[in-house]
Amino acid sequence: MDISILEKQLKLMSGFEKKYSGTPEQPKRYSHIEEVLTFSKNKETDIVPVDYFFKPEQNVVFLKHPRYIQFTEHRHSFIEMNYVLSGTSKQYINGKEVILKKGDLCLLNTNVIHSIDSASEDDIIINIMIRTSYFDSALLQRLSGNDLLTDFFVNAIYKQKKESQYIIFSDGEGNRLKDLILQALSEYYHPQLCSNEAINSYMLLIFTELLRGYHNTPKKSSERIFRKAVISDILAYMEHNYETITLEKTAEKFHFHPNHLTRLLKSNLGKTFIELSHQLKIKNACTLLENTDLIIDHIANKVGYTNITFFYKSFKKIHGITPAEYRKKKMKAPL
CATH class of the missing domain: 1.10.10.60 (Homeodomain-like)
Known part of the structure; x- marks a missing residue:
């Protein structure tokens, strides 16, 4: 599918969005989730279940984030990526306001408590949800060139602690990340022969682009970098x-x-x-x-x-x- 056509389609309002677009000054909560889930006031239990978004055979799910709706505080047992295709996105992560602008991508670990303000007509956000089981030791090895992401996914997959980890990446004026996400989205929305393999390939390229584009990675000690490299090698050996x-x-x-x-x-x-x-x-x-x-x-x-x-x-x-x-x-x- 032509990417320019896909971008135009993403700007069109779905029937769900039309239902709420009449009163954007008084955004409603995401009642659809509230109809399906019984959220406890205890934040320790407000978890959106994997089965709500994922079919049994799916490891990666792409969605256009619904506009005009406020998403209340919740957390996931899967990894979430929010990419701002146009406009902005205001989110609250552990109560802290985070503003994402065009070209930004927010990578949220499992168990991060967050909410999302209602988006306006020009705010197009792509949600990418990923099962933790998608990241095996082979993929971790490929990511081991950047200690930041290795730490992030090791925590998500193996430790599974209720930590508040998130990373914001900025694509700046570049379009490569945008093109990769739209290509993957096109394969997801319009599956063809070998689309699953194509999506997996695009996901690897997306992570590669994130690794290349992250210029402000905190410097770690050589001992810590060595330890993570060894862990990746051990996991690969155990896998084989x-x-x-x-x-x-x-x-x-x-x-x-x-x-x-x-x-x-x-x-x-x-x-x-x-x-x-x-x-x-x-x-x-x-x-x-x-x-x-x-x-x-x-x-x-x-x-x-x-x-x-x-x-x-x-x-x-x-x-x-x-x-x-x-x-x-x-x-x-x-x-």
């Missing part, structure tokens, strides 16, 4: 050898004492070696459940479990359902 890895073998590979490796992973990722190992095995088991007809016991053995009962216990601990229920749920998911 998940079936047979042990703490001792991994420690030997990176010339650490096993106790030191344990402390390193726990302090940087918030998880033990065993927890990460099970996470990788179950992740690959999910891929086999979704894409093969292998019996579940065979899948358990294939990803490195010799104790089938323990495999079922580990799977349910991570996903809340059994492997059979997971496979059935994915088979019912729309193509």
Whole structure:
């Protein structure tokens, strides 16, 4: 689709926006979410669930942010990116006013409490929502050239603390970030052959552009940069050898004492070696459940479990359902 046509379409009012555009001086709250969700006054529980935006097979979702509507305080269990295509966007992150201008992108970590003021006719904001599971160790390795983003995604994926992390990137007068986002948006709105692969490629390019454009990255000590680089290498090694890895073998590979490796992973990722190992095995088991007809016991053995009962216990601990229920749920998911 021609990008200029897409930009014109984004400026058109949806039926939902028309409903609220008559009284922009008295912006209404986002009643649609309030109809679907029961938000507690306790901010610790005001979480927009992943399933509200994501279909089971989706890792990345693109939306045009609805105008004329005030979004009340909330937080997500997924990562959110807000890109200002035109106009401005006033947001409140942990009660602090943040003004985003044209070309700015705000990257919000999981659990950040934020609200968004109503947008006017000229304020076109693109929301990009990303599951934390989208960021595997291979992607983290690609981002390891910038300690800022590595820290950000490691916190989002592994630590999952209720921290108030957000980063604002400015595209300035450049248009490359804008073009990449619009190209990805076009693939999302008008899917064609291999559109999912195209979107994944655009996401990598978007993150690459963010890395290149961030000129004010705080300088970290060489020791901290080295530690993050090592963590990325360890995660990549574990990803490639998940079936047979042990703490001792991994420690030997990176010339650490096993106790030191344990402390390193726990302090940087918030998880033990065993927890990460099970996470990788179950992740690959999910891929086999979704894409093969292998019996579940065979899948358990294939990803490195010799104790089938323990495999079922580990799977349910991570996903809340059994492997059979997971496979059935994915088979019912729309193509």
